[in-house]
Amino acid sequence: MTMASEIEGSQPAHHAAGHPFGPPAGPAGDPPLVQLLTPEGERVEHPDFPLEVTAEELRGLYRDLVLVRRVDTEATALQRQGELGIWASLLGQEAAQIGSGRALAPDDYAFPTYREHGVAWCRGVDPLNLLALFRGVHHGGWDPDEHNFHLYTIVIGDQALHATGYGMGLTMEGAESAVIAYFGDGATSQGDVNEAFIFASVFNAPVVFFCQNNQWAISEPLERQSKIPLYQRARGFGFPGIRVDGNDVLAVLAVTRAALERARAGEGPTFVEAFTYRMGAHTTSDDPTRYRLASELETWKLKDPIERVKAHLARTGQADTAFFAAVEAEADELAARLRHDCLALPDPAPLSMFDHPYVEPHPLVAEEREQFGAYLSRFAEDPASSSSTEGR
């Protein structure tokens, strides 16, 4: 019996469609929110999403949350010190990313935006790769197939179609794995995301559309993207949508697991709206004081995704002060290592930009490479091996 059918069997009466992913019973303005851990750190049950989590797993999730926030803080500091060109902070969205990232099976495949540092962490991508990208060393240096984690996609929503095509391929092969496509609230207005919904729906592709609704698309509030709660969009495309407390790592874990299981069982796509908040700026180039009130941030600080896990661990005695101190120390060590390695990243050699435009030889690229190399050789002894600073 699949998890999805188990859930279906445990349907509560208040769901009109008889399915945990069914349409909401309440009015549009008061949508249900799946929550398993309150902002105060109190564990609550949800009839459709039972979750057994051991103390060790809970401590692991806490560690993930703390470490990715520390990576994020360090990256922001590196940008402020001029070492990164820009940084897109995940501050506030740690639970949405760790919860969904830890729900993935090894064979599942994730398609991120440019802010999924927490998911990258879960997929084993060294954060140094992310720093290198935002430093301008490369556009994405990891091998996607090594981590089942695709490259960061910057054009909003494009990756939703890649995820869907990948999922269609899984179906053709009869593979029992699933795909998760990450995007934000702003992306739900993009044609490509809507086309992805359509393709995934009609081809019954095993895709979880994971929308982190962080309330803001740079300066534009959600009301500029949608007049209905985002998860309700799914119904019009013919698949279920659900809203989960995106700051609750346990709820996100449980809901994403169920949605992935549903996909693997051949039941098609699911839209998961992780209701969260971008606690920082859109990127380090942004100034949110121009468009939103400080009081809004203060309200969301009370729902912090890390504090509630810490409170729960402490209150239930599943972790002691030594554990918390050890995680903090590990976070500091990680940050120090990343800072050191980031500063040590060499600029790529000038001619390396000619390395990968094509798989097969292209005479024009070869010619331009040769000409530019000859040009550089007038300034440096050995342009092919010199650092780019000499070429500038």
Place this chain on the structure above:
Amino acid sequence: MSARATTTLAKALNMGLRSAMERDPKVLIMGEDVGKLGGVFRVTDGLQKDFGEQRVIDTPLAESGIVGTAIGLALRGFRPVVEIQFDGFVYPAFDQIVSQLAKMHARSLGHVRLPVVVRIPVGGGIGAVEHHSESNEAYFAHTAGLRVVACSNPADAYFMIQQAIASEDPVVFYEPKRRYWEKAELDPEATPMPLHEARVVRPGEHVTVAAYGPMVRTCLEAATVAEQEGRSLEVIDLRSLSPLDLPLLCASVERTGRLVVVHEAPVFLGLGAEVAARVTERCFYSLQAPVLRVGGFHLPYPPARLEEEYLPDLDRVLDAVDRSMAF
């Protein structure tokens, strides 16, 4: 025993697609109406019947979705061949082609390969309504990461589509829609020339005329007429627009001293501009006249009743030859 037969360009493409699908089970066909209907030009006729709905996929009517999901399928190891129904309908997919398909290999530092073919029926001359007669090859040839080719005859169509599918790089594959029904001999057992090489389709002495796609035949007809006037035109089918086969072109220009480039696309910033610049750089001392270009005007493609005036024809090619010879 020879397998030679006379076939249309559309049928040759169909045979080429079939051959590629038989050879590699990862080859898929995707597009609007490519299944039961066999495509609006019947290029995929009968393929869904023989290879099934899993490999010849009628997609939702959304070009960006078609190319975007083809990229995802390629990431999973498939080799999708995407049909864009008409040239003017590729623009909804422009972002996926230019920002994703073209750049993914470089973005991944060489980890990711996207062997996707985007087939586009191109050009005018069929009396169609707006958006059905455009020549947009310059947009894609301008984009690094894409390979762009244009077939002009059944034999090339048969081999080039298979070579494009075999390419590890993404290929934009232009099919001259007004030549779909023209017949010529095809020997499927012949040895094809490399995909990115140009070919001298008619040797000559006085002026080199370079064209591709639907204009190759127009230039051959011009050469026949010119011969009656005592002028010997060397007609070159460029075949590949990115990369360009400049060595073959320059060798010809070094012999003739004159070059006319012909395409349906507007002259301004068209392929002819790039060819003229490159040839001038390389063959400056061989040129007896500036490189001349014949093509569409700097206009939106006109209504069908005007397209015969808009499109380059035999007389406009000969006029350019006259001007070249007059220098």
